Amino acid sequence: MYHLIKGLYLYATSKEEYSVLLLGLDNAGKTTLLEQVKATYSTHAHPNLKTVPTVGQNVATVSLPDLYLKFWDVGGQHALRGLWQSYYSSCHAIVFVIDSSDIGDADLEKLALRARRRGRGGGHGRAGAGPGAGRRRPSRRDDDDDDDHGRLAECRLVLEDVLQHSETEGVPLLVLANKQDREDCVEVVRIKEGFVRRVIEGDKGGAVRDSRVLPCSALTGTGVKEAVEWLCSRVKWNREARPPVLR
Numbered sequence: 001m002y003h004l005i006k007g008l009y010l011y012a013t014s015k016e017e018y019s020v021l022l023l024g025l026d027n028a029g030k031t032t033l034l035e036q037v038k039a040t041y042s043t044h045a046h047p048n049l050k051t052v053p054t055v056g057q058n059v060a061t062v063s064l065p066d067l068y069l070k071f072w073d074v075g076g077q078h079a080l081r082g083l084w085q086s087y088y089s090s091c092h093a094i095v096f097v098i099d100s101s102d103i104g105d106a107d108l109e110k111l112a113l114r115a116r117r118r119g120r121g122g123g124h125g126r127a128g129a130g131p132g133a134g135r136r137r138p139s140r141r142d143d144d145d146d147d148d149h150g151r152l153a154e155c156r157l158v159l160e161d162v163l164q165h166s167e168t169e170g171v172p173l174l175v176l177a178n179k180q181d182r183e184d185c186v187e188v189v190r191i192k193e194g195f196v197r198r199v200i201e202g203d204k205g206g207a208v209r210d211s212r213v214l215p216c217s218a219l220t221g222t223g224v225k226e227a228v229e230w231l232c233s234r235v236k237w238n239r240e241a242r243p244p245v246l247r
């Protein structure tokens, strides 16, 4: 009888827990976003916005009225990206964070043109060099063109690599155009049309999935609630394919 009552009590008081994986290039703002999420959904905390590059992972669980979201923030540096795949099978949603001030004008046509130009000139183009292509931050010394397109090529290859992986099949994807508070940012519609939609709808976009592109500033907190609300609704919609854990 005790066990029955205990079981009923636990069932009545437990909530579903869903894991959200934060991915994106180094310096995109993943850890800052995690800090904002924690501060937004707890009553007393101030966000710790003094982040350092993540080596390994940061984990935080936020309690929402009807579920828990457990965020996994992993390092985005090139050498750490190989670790991402170990999180794929257990995640319920992926957030891909983009630094909107570090992707040039988000125009893939221009990018392809430049790659062709470099190919002709025997230059050091990055296209086709795998998910880690162009891992160094571009500098004017390396290549004048790089200053113009930022890390768009790297971003595209990395996102394609994530979506092509069999264990991310069908997992809802939220792309966050972060750093929208910066004057030099690319606006979300350009990121969506010029880049993300082409990746998702392209050959390498992987299987059908729920996806959305939203603007945000992890630093100021703008757009963070909208992002979390989108995640909550989509992990619930996808719960048959990826069942939650009861906590």
Ligand SMILES: Nc1nc2c(ncn2[C@@H]2O[C@H](COP(=O)(O)OP(=O)(O)OP(=O)(O)O)[C@@H](O)[C@H]2O)c(=O)[nH]1
Pocket: 024, 025, 026, 027, 028, 029, 030, 031, 032, 033, 049, 051, 052, 053, 054, 055, 074, 075, 076, 077, 178, 179, 180, 181, 182, 216, 217, 218, 219, 220
């Ligand atoms: N202006 C502005 N700066 C931001 C924003 N989000 C993050 N930053 C800054 O960008 C830098 C990198 O932020 P992090 O959150 O550490 O980046 P990360 O994606 O976790 O980087 P890794 O751990 O190396 O993968 C820090 O100086 C942040 O203050 C934003 O929305 N606006």
Ligand SMILES: [Mg+2]
Pocket: 030, 031, 032, 051, 052, 053, 054, 073, 074, 075, 076
């Ligand atoms: Mg980090």
